[in-house]
Amino acid sequence: MATPEKGGYYLAPPSHWPIVGSVALFCIMFGAAHWLHDVEYGPYLFFAGIGILIFMMFGWFGQVISDNQRGLLDNKQMDHSFRWGMCWFIFSEVMFFGAFFGALFYIRIFSVPWLGGEGPGAITHLLLWPNFESTWPLLNTPDPSKFTGPKSVLDTWGLPALNTLILLTSGATITVAHWAVLKERRIQALVAQGATALLGILFLVMQVHEYTIAYMEKGLTLGSGVFGTTFFMLTGFHGLHVTLGTIMLIVIFVRIYKGHFNKQRHFAFEAVSWYWHFVDVVWLVLFVFVYWF
Amino acid sequence: MSEQNTAAIGTEEDHHHHGPDNGKGLMGYVKRWVFTTNHKDIGTLYLWTSCIMFFIAGTMALLIRTELFQPGERLLDPDFFNQMTTLHGLIMVFGVVMPAFVGLANWQIPLMIGAPDMALPRLNNWSFWILPFAFILLISTLFLPGPAPNFGWTFYAPLSTSYGPPSTDYMIFAIHLLGISSILGAINVIATILNMRAPGMGLMQMPVFIWSWLITAFLLLSIMPVLAGAVTMMLTDRHFGTSFFEAAGGGDPVLFQHVFWFFGHPEVYVLILPAFGVMSEVIPTFSRKPLFGYSFMVWAIISIALLSFIVWAHHMFTVGMPVAAQLFFMYTTMLIAVPTGIKVFNWVSTMYKGALTFETPMLFAVAFVFLFTIGGFSGLMLAITPADYQYQDTYFVVAHFHYVLVPGSIFALITGVYYWLPKWTGRMYSEALGKWHFWLSAISLNITFFPMHFLGLAGMPRRIPDYALQFTDFNVIATLGAFVFGFSQLIFLVNIIWTIRKGKPATGQVWEGAHGLEWQLPSPAPYHSWEKPPNILPHHPRENEPSY
Numbered sequence: 001m002a003t004p005e006k007g008g009y010y011l012a013p014p015s016h017w018p019i020v021g022s023v024a025l026f027c028i029m030f031g032a033a034h035w036l037h038d039v040e041y042g043p044y045l046f047f048a049g050i051g052i053l054i055f056m057m058f059g060w061f062g063q064v065i066s067d068n069q070r071g072l073l074d075n076k077q078m079d080h081s082f083r084w085g086m087c088w089f090i091f092s093e094v095m096f097f098g099a100f101f102g103a104l105f106y107i108r109i110f111s112v113p114w115l116g117g118e119g120p121g122a123i124t125h126l127l128l129w130p131n132f133e134s135t136w137p138l139l140n141t142p143d144p145s146k147f148t149g150p151k152s153v154l155d156t157w158g159l160p161a162l163n164t165l166i167l168l169t170s171g172a173t174i175t176v177a178h179w180a181v182l183k184e185r186r187i188q189a190l191v192a193q194g195a196t197a198l199l200g201i202l203f204l205v206m207q208v209h210e211y212t213i214a215y216m217e218k219g220l221t222l223g224s225g226v227f228g229t230t231f232f233m234l235t236g237f238h239g240l241h242v243t244l245g246t247i248m249l250i251v252i253f254v255r256i257y258k259g260h261f262n263k264q265r266h267f268a269f270e271a272v273s274w275y276w277h278f279v280d281v282v283w284l285v286l287f288v289f290v291y292w293f
Numbered sequence: 294m295s296e297q298n299t300a301a302i303g304t305e306e307d308h309h310h311h312g313p314d315n316g317k318g319l320m321g322y323v324k325r326w327v328f329t330t331n332h333k334d335i336g337t338l339y340l341w342t343s344c345i346m347f348f349i350a351g352t353m354a355l356l357i358r359t360e361l362f363q364p365g366e367r368l369l370d371p372d373f374f375n376q377m378t379t380l381h382g383l384i385m386v387f388g389v390v391m392p393a394f395v396g397l398a399n400w401q402i403p404l405m406i407g408a409p410d411m412a413l414p415r416l417n418n419w420s421f422w423i424l425p426f427a428f429i430l431l432i433s434t435l436f437l438p439g440p441a442p443n444f445g446w447t448f449y450a451p452l453s454t455s456y457g458p459p460s461t462d463y464m465i466f467a468i469h470l471l472g473i474s475s476i477l478g479a480i481n482v483i484a485t486i487l488n489m490r491a492p493g494m495g496l497m498q499m500p501v502f503i504w505s506w507l508i509t510a511f512l513l514l515s516i517m518p519v520l521a522g523a524v525t526m527m528l529t530d531r532h533f534g535t536s537f538f539e540a541a542g543g544g545d546p547v548l549f550q551h552v553f554w555f556f557g558h559p560e561v562y563v564l565i566l567p568a569f570g571v572m573s574e575v576i577p578t579f580s581r582k583p584l585f586g587y588s589f590m591v592w593a594i595i596s597i598a599l600l601s602f603i604v605w606a607h608h609m610f611t612v613g614m615p616v617a618a619q620l621f622f623m624y625t626t627m628l629i630a631v632p633t634g635i636k637v638f639n640w641v642s643t644m645y646k647g648a649l650t651f652e653t654p655m656l657f658a659v660a661f662v663f664l665f666t667i668g669g670f671s672g673l674m675l676a677i678t679p680a681d682y683q684y685q686d687t688y689f690v691v692a693h694f695h696y697v698l699v700p701g702s703i704f705a706l707i708t709g710v711y712y713w714l715p716k717w718t719g720r721m722y723s724e725a726l727g728k729w730h731f732w733l734s735a736i737s738l739n740i741t742f743f744p745m746h747f748l749g750l751a752g753m754p755r756r757i758p759d760y761a762l763q764f765t766d767f768n769v770i771a772t773l774g775a776f777v778f779g780f781s782q783l784i785f786l787v788n789i790i791w792t793i794r795k796g797k798p799a800t801g802q803v804w805e806g807a808h809g810l811e812w813q814l815p816s817p818a819p820y821h822s823w824e825k826p827p828n829i830l831p832h833h834p835r836e837n838e839p840s841y
């Protein structure tokens with residue numbers, strides 16, 4: 001059974017890509033830890049790890065693409081495996097954001113009001129920081145000598161609203177691209193996919209701009225108390241996902257250009273579009289609970 | 294199939310056929326084990342890794358027990374004692390029980406559902422090969438400047454943030470790697486079970502072991518990202534000025550406990566649900582009766598898993614939560630006793646009037662049912678909020694979770710290994726050594742952990758290297774038991790190695806009373822399990838079906 005039967009479940013032969021990936025992750029983690037402790041080679045190791053990881057991704061995904069081009073993956077069951085895999089991966093990402101949203105809600109509903117003396121926090125308030133007043137956004141932290149609060153926060157209906165519009169539009173353009181792939185209209189697919197990627201980049205540019213304003217003008221930083229903490233960690237991890245998503249969009253753009261997809265065979269496209277919609281939905285929740293209310 | 298049948302009995306020659314030809318020498322070896330995409334190879338790697346980690350973490354446990362043999366600072370520096378308790382816990386959870394169950398999953402899921410391999414073989418390799426690197430990072434903390442993590446396996450803030458030693462960052466990154474490994478592994482398990490079953494095997498025809506892993510994988514995918522979130526918050530609090538767990542900035546150290554235990558409670562089911570699965574395979578085999586109440590067993594697993602998401606704060610009754618919250622978490626926790634009770638009841642009912650025999654796996658299984666139940670009962674005691682005010686952070690808690698983890702998870706792993714080892718190696722283990730292993734383990738673990746209940750009720754705090762004089766006797770007993778338990782595990786190791794080298798050939802059926810697809814394959818199971826899915830599904834017999 002060295003050569004798989006045509007149409008049977010494809011059992012991948014031994015592969016060196018996973019161990020390359022593990023070495024990459026190790027370099028990243030070990031490098032980052034050393035970097036944090038000011039060891040000279042820390043950053044080098046870290047970036048070497050990133051480089052190896054990118055190399056691994058090209059190699060591994062390239063392998064899967066070539067398996068697919070050779071028709072080894074033309075199997076319903078195989079297709080389902082990939083689909084389930086991607087679904088559950090996105091589910092785990094949802095849970096990751098869930099942890100940070102959970103922290104945000106806990107801080108807004110419990111920890112800040114309790115520090116201000118509400119409910120079971122009365123004694124804590126009196127003993128620790130009797131002058132602290134609970135507000136949200138938190139402009140005055142309980143102990144301003146340790147955490148200086150921001151002067152103000154971002155205006156919901158300025159940049160953030162515009163960014164919402166950008167992401168929602170990109171959700172529409174990727175759907176157009178999907179139709180085009182299904183109908184095998186390559187030019188339309190390229191235009192729509194290109195537009196999606198450009199919107200992703202535009203979003204990121206705006207986000208950088210917003211961060212600059214926050215840091216330079218408003219004194220809103222990671223270290224400016226728990227508002228800055230939750231704001232930057234949530235939008236930051238979201239931004240990181242948009243960055244990855246945009247890179248994936250560009251890869252798919254190139255693959256449409258190369259004519260990799262047809263009516264039946266375009267799972268990579270769908271996986272990326274699922275991912276992009278996930279990033280979109282996270283942003284909507286973010287917009288409501290971080291910027292708006 | 295005919296090829297497979299000729300290889301039914303494990304001979305020396307078979308070893309050459311048992312695996313791909315990767316060439317000779319070191320490179321051949323590397324290619325075989327490092328590049329492998331075979332579920333059996335990967336399962337073996339998981340199991341041996343976990344075995345090594347078991348002896349490392351066990352040694353730490355014995356150091357802890359040695360220090361506690363007599364009151365006073367005897368052997369270990371208190372700070373080192375704290376490092377030992379921390380690493381013992383972390384390694385046992387993430388390095389022993391989790392990888393070992395993933396190893397069982399890797400070996401058994403394809404065999405038991407009639408699949409040729411796991412759904413995503415390359416990803417499967419990656420899930421495993423992240424682990425050794427994670428353990429290097431974790432254990433490196435012992436050799437870095439400053440102390441290793443010394444705040445307990447729960448790494449509560451601010452002990453792990455403001456007051457954590459520098460090595461904490463290495464632990465954080467190790468946990469990130471462990472999380473990635475678990476998530477990828479869980480994705481594979483879930484995709485395999487949902488997608489690779491032999492035609493005709495519906496969800497409610499799956500063996501309970503498969504069900505238990507389906508639910509466990511779901512739990513892993515739900516909680517490992519939350520753990521990643523928790524350690525990320527720690528990292529940014531430590532280095533980037535965030536104030537998640539800093540009241541001065543508006544955060545709350547208690548928030549850490551909420552996030553951690555949202556992961557931590559379902560995590561204990563990750564450690565025990567596959568154990569339930571193993572029991573539900575082994576007990577019917579040696580009772581020569583179908584599992585009592587199959588669908589109840591399945592629904593019990595599902596309800597335990599769902600309930601596990603709304604009980605986490607029972608670990609935090611004394612941190613100052615509103616009373617309403619304490620009551621909520623008390624009642625939800627007690628509710629879990631219902632499905633768990635169903636499971637115990639059904640195992641006992643399976644044995645009732647069965648034609649019982651007590652081979653080694655069955656001995657461990659019966660001990661599991663008894664001793665795990667003791668751990669379950671002490672868990673119920675701990676769930677009672679007002680009582681917990683007394684028990685919190687005492688040896689009673691230590692006794693409780695060691696009763697569910699040692700004769701629970703660890704015994705289930707041992708059971709699974711004895712039960713399936715003949716299928717994996719094609720050889721029978723030594724029943725005599727198995728019995729010695731069982732009796733020494735079962736007796737010594739009770740000598741070790743039972744006295745801890747009394748110590749805890751009398752008020753001995755956990756995680757402290759010294760104690761008041763009146764606790765001495767029970768501590769002496771516990772330490773003696775621990776050493777016997779620890780060294781008894783060497784018998785297990787010897788037995789496994791002996792089986793691989795010299796064991797008598799095993800038949801395909803192995804156990805007279807065993808049902809299920811894995812027993813239709815020859816022993817050792819061929820390198821690719823089910824190249825063609827089995828045509829006729831063996832009837833996985835159910836209690837309420839007259840055909841059996």
Ligand SMILES: [Cu+2]
Nearest residue numbers: 558605607608
């Ligand atoms: Cu719990």
